[in-house]
Amino acid sequence: MTQYAFHFSGSRCTGCKTCELACKDYHDLGTDVAYRHVYEYETAGDWKADEAGCWSVDGTSYYVSVACNHCDDPACTKVCPTGAMHKDEQTGIVSVDTDRCIGCGYCHMACPYNAPKVDRTKGHSVKCDGCAERVAAGKKPICVEACPLRALEFAPKEDVERNNKDSEVADIAPLPSKGYTHPNLYIVKPAGAEKADEATGKVVNTLEVK
Amino acid sequence: MVDAKLSRRTFVKASGALGALAVAGGSAAAGNLFGPAVPKAHAEEADDVIWTHCHVNCGGACVLQCHVKDGEIAYVESDNTGDSSFGGEGFQARACLRGRSIRRWINSPDRLNYPMKRVEGTKRGEGKYEQISWDEALDTIASEFKRVKDTYGNEAVFIQECSGVEQNFMMNNPFFRLFNLVGGEVTRYGNYSNGALNFGAKPYTYGDSWGARSFRTLAPGELVVLFGNSPSETRMSGDGLGYDLAVAMEKKGVRVICIDPRRNDLATNHEVEWIPIFPGTDAALVAGLAHEMIKENLVDRDFLHKYCVGFDEATLPEGAPANSSYEAYILGTGYDKVEKTPAWAAAITKIPEARIKKLAHEIAEAKPCFIAQGWGAQRHTNGDYAARAVMLLPQLVGQVGLPSTNSGMREGNSSMDIPTLPTGDNPIKEKFPNFMWPEAIEWGEKMTATNAGIQKGDKLKQPIKFLVNYGNNMMSNQNGDINTTTDILRDESKCEFILQYDVVWSDSCNWADIVLPDLTPQETWSLSASGENCDHKGVWVGRPTSEPKFERREVYEVCAELAKRLGVEKEYTEGKTREAWMHELYDEFREDNPEAPTWDEMLTRGIWKKDSEPDNEVDPYIVDPEANPLETETGKIQIYSPELAKMAKEWELPEGDEIYPIPVYVPGHDGPGSETEEYPLHLCGYHTKAHTHSSYANNQIIQDAHRHNVLINPKDADERGIKNNDKVRVASKQGEVEIEARVTKRVMPGVVMIPEGAWHDADMQGDKVDKGGCLNTLTTRHPNPISKQTGQHNALVQVKKA
Known part of the structure; x- marks a missing residue:
């Protein structure tokens, strides 16, 4: 098996969401479903005034772009009552067999990355499949090819590891600790990123990450 | 990778x-x-x-x-x-x-499909329109043009800017080409983007665009200081300035300091230091930095004496009074007689004194140092001065005109030179400041060189009576103070005819007499240069993605129809279609770029890129200032401008406005210190990623990913019982909007920020509360004193839970 993985250069990302919108264009998604989304996270910290009324602030803000991480130990497949949500034995891609999916939404609730969604008009789960047809045709997933900052990559896991030696498996806030599902998402940390299990802050763009 | x-x-x-x-x-x-x-x-x-x-x-x-x-x-x-x-x-x-x-x-539901006219008996702003034939629309436009021309002369005709179709060989040139064949039209100078910088600061400091370099010239480890500048948001493309700065940070270890009221998207994710500054106080910060540099002997006096006039008393130009130098202003011996210590600057800018002192040392010790301003600082009513002050900073430390330095203006960019549709000669020379078109409708005949900055003539001859809006949303969205502007438009005795020609029914259409449906640039032939970037040169040719649908028609052909009705069709078309012009202009481009593909090749390949390196040589003025003078009155870099000193005596200014020959700090209208109990917060605009000005702001799929909201600090939100995502009302003296709140530490206390460009959506016959949250419902119509350009992105407001 060749497990595929995403790579996210958090130190390049500007939070523009071109990845998310290119995905929506290619996969023809509406306003209510996104396969990739971008968290805007603010760490703890406060504005403090000195004696002269001048301001300083601690803490920071950063963006994290995330889709399905095609995890080694996916939460979504475990809870699927029909086996529709499955991990491909050849590529490690997690996808949904729409004929078997009953649209119960357990996968959506179980996934700590908010990756699978239930499309109520289609009546089944939908999610990122790594743009399988593009990759098979020698192209990159649409989000990867779209990023103006070249902050995304998608390739076999060993290639991602070899080409990004300083990168780590994603273990930063606001994502869950990597131990939950062992995601195939490698990252260069954004400046000021907090460890997942030491998160002090919160996602502020809650209405933008559906 | x-x-x-x-x-x-x-x-x-x-x-x-x-x-x-x-x-x-x-x-x-x-x-x-x-x-x-x-x-x-x-x-x-x-x-x-x-x-x-x-x-x-x-x-x-x-x-x-x-x-x-x-x-x-x-x-x-x-x-x-x-x-x-x-x-x-x-x-x-x-x-x-x-x-x-x-x-x-x-495929937006807002697309215009047919020509429309305002229903007879209804007022502008009521929004009642009916479908008409193209013949009726064109006949009406032509006859109204003739009537206005015969009654008032061509001086009463005006063509607005076309921000929606800016990067193109065609733009709104067909209207200029047409009207120039039948007597011309009054024109504008300046723009909404950088009017104060380019017309209130640059001419009096450098004379022309001088000393600007691109981010590709940055040296390893160099210090970059940016004022109100977020290329990550304003130049987002994969070949844009934001990309090249990100490359310089990662590959060259360039260190960046962002001075901005908001933690912009350059200061997230990247290792960038953010120094929050109170909006409109950039000139005060520069004064505080200058004070520290003078006291610590950090200024480059050799540079200032050789290349600049007016830093100290020794280099004041002839005729300047004693104690009128910038140093006299800083040390408190001239002007307001107040010493501009870092503590003085701290109280105004809200930046701690120690950080100001440290910044002075960091800038003075960095060689090279790259200082640039975006267009945020100058978009306030004191923007002329803010822009000149930031330009002064690199001069103080001799970091301009040398490799890997910048002018203190926007970082440099360049693109390819592509010829555009020729517009012919306009016999009418007078120009008014872009921002003041509503005033040119209301009291145009009284606008003079000294009370309204009229150029190429002493005064305007006529108010505007015939207004063409092609590819813009200027009537009620993208111009300061919508409620005042639309009051002027509502009165049909003032501007007698308004044409709106666009691809979508923007709110501006509701103020027009005739509305025409355009093709999008992707539905017709197009030819453009690569965008504003760090010397990445390219040329793009676009073919139509579909046949025209409904009754939509593109601008060149429509103006040819008008030309027929005005008796100049042959002169207008010269027998050519839009596509034929494009082919001819491309061939013209190829004469200078023979290595470019042929026209036929371009039709299939679409794009062509040319390798190019940015200019990073020592500037000729620095090599020999006597032999290569700048285009200023003194030929030198002017910290003290004799032109401005003269204007200070001769111009008639509104109460509260003053002109100074040096870049002083003045708070400006509704500036820092003018807060009231009713309006205690400062509103500031910025550029969002969800739309380009108002273009695409109706494309819901993007708006859903980047929601329109007002940024408010948790301290200000808590005081008002406002939670993240709450609906709030923001009110200024000018108007009121309803908008979602983003409670965030990314904006400093006392300041709220709304991105410009959201579509105005108000009952203009009723309460005028803008449910679209358009920034310009809240902003003012007060121009900058020198440039008379866009100073409107500041206003005093109150925020309340809706």
């Missing part, structure tokens, strides 16, 4: 027999890997891949490869040609989220 070829091979290998099928059978077979029922995004190949590009006024002109199926764009790819690596040799004009969402905009 990952090797694309390797990825593909491994993917196919891993997939075994099914993988081979995938390659042979294309995308349909690839789905077999993941089960037969997995929906395929694009199971069938497109009929055609049509190259075109984005045309709005973001400074970019990003490449779009439209995959067309059955006459509709199925999806878009962007520039995937050449080197795709981060910081590699080539460049890719990758579109941002806006270009990527172009098909939803092209």
